[in-house]
Amino acid sequence: MNDLRPANDVRGIVFDIQRGAMHDGPGIRTTVFLKGCPLRCAWCHNPESRALQPQEADPVRPGDPCVIFGQEMTLEDVMREVRKDRIYYQKSGGGLTLSGGEPTVQFEFCRALLRAADREGIPTCLDTCGYNSPEKFLDLLPSVRLFLWDYKATGQTLHEELTGVSPELIRKNFEMLYERGASILIRAPLVPGINDSEEHLMALAQLVRDHPRLVGIELLPYHDAGLSKFDRLHMPRPILNTRPPDEDTKARWRDFFRHSGTSGGLANITSKFA
Amino acid sequence: MGAPEKELMMLRFQFRNLLQPVKSGDLLTGRIQRPLIGFCPELRYQSGLGYVCQEDEIRKAMAQMSLKPARREQVMEALEFWRTESTQARTRAACPAWVNETLSSDDRLLESGKAFCLYRMGGTQLDYGKLLELGLPGLRHEIESRQTATSDTEARELFGAMLGALDLLAESCRYYATQARGLAADCGDADLTCTLSRLAEMLESIIVRAPATLREAMQLMWLYVLMSGTWNYGRMDVYFGPFLSRDLENGVLTVPEALELVKALWRLMKDGNECQHNNRVYVGGKGRPDEASADRFALLAMEASRTVHLNQPQLSLRFYKGQNPMLMDKALEALGEGCTFPILYNDDVNIPAVMHAFRVSEAEAMEYVPFGCGEYVLNHRSVGTPSGTINLTKCLEIALNNGVDPVTGREIGLRTGDPETFDTFEQLWEAYRAQVDRCVAALAAQEKIEYDVAGTTAPFLFLSMLYDDCLARGRGIFSGGVRYLGGTLESYGNTNAANSLAAIHELVFRQKKYTLPEILAACRANFEGYEHLRQDLLAAPKYGNDDPVADAMAVRVHEHICHSTRDQAAKVGLDSYLTVIINNAMNVTFGRQVSASPDGRLRGEYLANANNPFPGTDRQGVTAFLNSLVKLDPAIHAGAVQNMKFSRSMFTTSLPKLKALLDAYFAQGGAQAMLNVVNRSDLEAAMHEPEKWGHLMVRVGGFSARFIDLEPDVQREILKRTLNE
Numbered sequence: 001m002n003d004l005r006p007a008n009d010v011r012g013i014v015f016d017i018q019r020g021a022m023h024d025g026p027g028i029r030t031t032v033f034l035k036g037c038p039l040r041c042a043w044c045h046n047p048e049s050r051a052l053q054p055q056e057a058d059p060v061r062p063g064d065p066c067v068i069f070g071q072e073m074t075l076e077d078v079m080r081e082v083r084k085d086r087i088y089y090q091k092s093g094g095g096l097t098l099s100g101g102e103p104t105v106q107f108e109f110c111r112a113l114l115r116a117a118d119r120e121g122i123p124t125c126l127d128t129c130g131y132n133s134p135e136k137f138l139d140l141l142p143s144v145r146l147f148l149w150d151y152k153a154t155g156q157t158l159h160e161e162l163t164g165v166s167p168e169l170i171r172k173n174f175e176m177l178y179e180r181g182a183s184i185l186i187r188a189p190l191v192p193g194i195n196d197s198e199e200h201l202m203a204l205a206q207l208v209r210d211h212p213r214l215v216g217i218e219l220l221p222y223h224d225a226g227l228s229k230f231d232r233l234h235m236p237r238p239i240l241n242t243r244p245p246d247e248d249t250k251a252r253w254r255d256f257f258r259h260s261g262t263s264g265g266l267a268n269i270t271s272k273f274a
Numbered sequence: 275m276g277a278p279e280k281e282l283m284m285l286r287f288q289f290r291n292l293l294q295p296v297k298s299g300d301l302l303t304g305r306i307q308r309p310l311i312g313f314c315p316e317l318r319y320q321s322g323l324g325y326v327c328q329e330d331e332i333r334k335a336m337a338q339m340s341l342k343p344a345r346r347e348q349v350m351e352a353l354e355f356w357r358t359e360s361t362q363a364r365t366r367a368a369c370p371a372w373v374n375e376t377l378s379s380d381d382r383l384l385e386s387g388k389a390f391c392l393y394r395m396g397g398t399q400l401d402y403g404k405l406l407e408l409g410l411p412g413l414r415h416e417i418e419s420r421q422t423a424t425s426d427t428e429a430r431e432l433f434g435a436m437l438g439a440l441d442l443l444a445e446s447c448r449y450y451a452t453q454a455r456g457l458a459a460d461c462g463d464a465d466l467t468c469t470l471s472r473l474a475e476m477l478e479s480i481i482v483r484a485p486a487t488l489r490e491a492m493q494l495m496w497l498y499v500l501m502s503g504t505w506n507y508g509r510m511d512v513y514f515g516p517f518l519s520r521d522l523e524n525g526v527l528t529v530p531e532a533l534e535l536v537k538a539l540w541r542l543m544k545d546g547n548e549c550q551h552n553n554r555v556y557v558g559g560k561g562r563p564d565e566a567s568a569d570r571f572a573l574l575a576m577e578a579s580r581t582v583h584l585n586q587p588q589l590s591l592r593f594y595k596g597q598n599p600m601l602m603d604k605a606l607e608a609l610g611e612g613c614t615f616p617i618l619y620n621d622d623v624n625i626p627a628v629m630h631a632f633r634v635s636e637a638e639a640m641e642y643v644p645f646g647c648g649e650y651v652l653n654h655r656s657v658g659t660p661s662g663t664i665n666l667t668k669c670l671e672i673a674l675n676n677g678v679d680p681v682t683g684r685e686i687g688l689r690t691g692d693p694e695t696f697d698t699f700e701q702l703w704e705a706y707r708a709q710v711d712r713c714v715a716a717l718a719a720q721e722k723i724e725y726d727v728a729g730t731t732a733p734f735l736f737l738s739m740l741y742d743d744c745l746a747r748g749r750g751i752f753s754g755g756v757r758y759l760g761g762t763l764e765s766y767g768n769t770n771a772a773n774s775l776a777a778i779h780e781l782v783f784r785q786k787k788y789t790l791p792e793i794l795a796a797c798r799a800n801f802e803g804y805e806h807l808r809q810d811l812l813a814a815p816k817y818g819n820d821d822p823v824a825d826a827m828a829v830r831v832h833e834h835i836c837h838s839t840r841d842q843a844a845k846v847g848l849d850s851y852l853t854v855i856i857n858n859a860m861n862v863t864f865g866r867q868v869s870a871s872p873d874g875r876l877r878g879e880y881l882a883n884a885n886n887p888f889p890g891t892d893r894q895g896v897t898a899f900l901n902s903l904v905k906l907d908p909a910i911h912a913g914a915v916q917n918m919k920f921s922r923s924m925f926t927t928s929l930p931k932l933k934a935l936l937d938a939y940f941a942q943g944g945a946q947a948m949l950n951v952v953n954r955s956d957l958e959a960a961m962h963e964p965e966k967w968g969h970l971m972v973r974v975g976g977f978s979a980r981f982i983d984l985e986p987d988v989q990r991e992i993l994k995r996t997l998n999e
Binding site for chain 2: 018085
């Protein structure tokens with residue numbers, strides 16, 4: 001149905017547009033957050049992204065008006081915002097990042113945005129958990145300059161336990177895109193005591209060794225800054241027996257990759273340790 | 275007695291108490307304490323120009339002294355005399371009735387009003403290059419030759435007084451030389467004796483010959499500065515650069531020694547002559563003849579500011595595409611450490627802007643040097659003292675009350691119509707425009723009169739000796755000597771006026787959700803009982819978000835005040851008369867006297883600073899903020915300033931992105947930037963007043979977040995981390 005409509009009439013549900021984003025891919029970017037996510041990660045910090053439809057939340061400060069997460073926008077609505085920062089993309093090597101939620105959940109909208117940006121010469125990033133059909137990712141491939149690809153947990157059972165889905169499809173999509181020459185940056189959230197086992201770190205290192213054309217790995221340390229959003233949405237806070245990593249933990253992670261680095265291929269590991 | 279001789283007499287009189295002693299360890303010297311009655315171009319924190327009498331200070335001092343009745347009587351007589359004879363009083367008296375009515379009060383700090391005069395001859399930038407090249411004897415020789423050659427009696431009298439002023443300058447060198455010798459003899463410390471003896475020798479030698487070293491050049495420049503009463507120092511890398519290069523090449527100085535000298539000068543600027551709103555030093559930019567030497571000095575100056583840990587001087591870096599990139603790198607290094615200097619000025623935008631605004635050639639525009647809080651003048655060839663201030667939010671308030679100031683109940687504006695009768699937005703705009711234009715016309719007239727009075731009162735000898743064309747014309751700077759006689763008008767409350775107009779436009783005339791009287795009633799009630807209405811006002815488009823509607827109103831307000839000002843120049847007989855939109859505490863002072871405004875701002879709350887969005891209302895990210903800023907045309911005013919705060923990590927791990935961001939801002943027409951690092955007190959303020967800090971983004975783990983939306987414990991964690999960085 002959607003395909004029959006003129007492309008600029010495609011609509012989607014957007015829950016935030018962050019301009020001047022400095023941490024969602026190369027350069028200075030505009031990050032568009034689409035609603036809807038098939039995963040239920042134990043450390044989720046964007047609970048407002050899970051449901052596809054707009055939802056109301058309590059304000060941050062009592063007395064302020066309520067907040068609506070999610071707003072229907074047309075392709076043109078979004079592109080109008082995205083175009084405003086073209087000069088910053090050009091100067092910094094930045095562009096548009098689609099994030100979420102899982103941006104491919106609203107597939108038509110996601111594809112239309114990526115294609116529109118690509119057509120206008122705005123470099124695109126897709127920040128994805130990788131959980132969707134291979135056909136869809138293949139369809140998106142030509143208009144994605146860089147995939148920001150999550151790698152969340154090692155081991156079938158643990159992955160299911162921590163994200164709610166099997167890693168198989170995600171891995172299959174990853175291999176497929178890699179084979180076809182996609183540029184991929186792995187983003188690995190590290191949650192102390194939950195997914196940061198030696199096995200997991202070794203698997204990450206191995207992933208890089210096996211895929212020398214990977215753009216790199218970004219290690220994202222766990223934080224709990226999103227927890228209050230669960231309260232505001234009247235959702236139960238996830239029970240997760242952890243804390244944001246202390247300096248020793250971060251040092252352990254850093255050291256692990258520094259030492260694995262001798263085997264080559266790990267030069268592009270960057271840690272987003274604040 | 276003629277005006278030049280009279281000024282000289284006053285200079286000689288005040289000289290006896292002007293200079294403050296040398297301090298042990300001084301590498302350079304020169305500190306002053308201005309007498310309470312005397313002669314100077316401007317005062318530190320108060321009004322005053324030419325012959326000044328600080329009556330309040332004198333009364334305060336008298337209250338603490340036990341004076342004999344006869345002596346007291348004498349002082350009272352003197353005060354009485356100066357009440358009409360000070361140059362400020364004479365300026366006030368020279369203004370026609372309509373100007374005095376429009377600008378009824380001179381107490382801008384305490385009284386409510388829409389426009390005020392500032393009495394001063396501020397922002398002069400002298401030709402220190404000429405002083406250093408000629409030295410004291412050379413300058414004396416030039417003046418003597420001109421005196422011999424001319425038959426113009428007025429000029430001869432002027433030159434005679436100038437020679438007397440130069441004697442005082444020489445006297446100041448001798449004063450410090452004698453002191454240094456005395457201290458050297460008494461101190462008993464070999465190293466210190468050596469430093470002091472050297473200081474004395476240097477002071478004696480600059481009386482008899484032109485300076486040969488950087489040390490001598492700095493000493494002569496600084497004593498001249500103090501004698502002249504000016505507070506801005508032009509393009510320092512141009513005039514000190516060659517001395518630095520020569521000294522380094524000849525082995526007279528090492529780089530660390532040169533750095534210590536610059537820091538010594540910075541300390542004197544802070545110490546003896548503190549004035550946070552002035553003390554401008556320029557480095558970098560187009561039009562520097564010996565660019566390599568100038569760059570060398572520029573790097574040294576930035577290193578001095580980075581390491582001296584003072585809030586003075588206001589070091590500013592001009593830059594252009596193709597300039598040695600080490601200068602900008604050094605600037606970002608200093609700024610990233612929280613130094614706040616240098617302030618950045620983009621020549622590629624400013625030079626064409628100055629050509630247009632001042633109507634001068636490219637070669638002259640290249641010599642632009644902002645002084646004080648950021649008002650541009652042309653180095654030693656134009657003046658542009660900011661003698662007027664206008665509060666645009668107050669002007670709008672008065673337009674909305676048909677000429678009456680609701681804070682005082684007094685009618686202080688034009689009767690521009692009862693707002694209840696306004697059927698269209700354009701009627702409101704007309705009322706606002708008329709209020710502003712009336713004030714601008716009065717301020718322009720006052721500015722010209724102030725120059726005329728200054729010019730007939732005194733030649734301002736020390737300024738005139740180092741200002742282009744004064745010697746050739748044989749006239750004092752304000753008596754026909756200066757090449758370009760310009761003026762500036764400080765405009766405040768621009769953003770709140772624009773946001774208020776935008777909110778009225780949106781809610782009253784477009785959505786028709788409220789009537790104008792409803793909005794006015796809510797403002798009068800400081801929104802008590804009108805909370806929903808206030809939420810709607812706050813939600814209306816705001817400048818600073820790259821929003822086409824709000825920004826168009828900001829542009830309209832900006833262009834109106836700038837053109838209104840600029841158009842006055844020809845009418846009053848100035849070479850230029852231009853708006854400045856600058857950064858100081860007046861936005862707070864003026865805000866106290868403005869009731870709640872239709873942008874949702876509360877009664878007495880500060881106004882937005884300079885060209886910036888109102889705190890907390892720019893919420894679309896830094897690129898949107900910058901895009902809004904560049905919509906305000908820089909080619910129709912004489913300076914506007916922009917504050918930007920970034921987290922420390924932008925200067926470290928994200929430095930390439932910061933550079934790209936600034937690059938894009940400057941390429942789009944950004945003229946100026948004052949960069950700051952977000953610090954602990956900012957975050958604490960944001961925790962207490964979240965509504966003012968909606969723009970503050972911080973990094974949390976793998977993502978950036980709006981600080982005010984985080985939970986208190988997360989905020990505290992960030993606070994701790996910021997402190998550690």
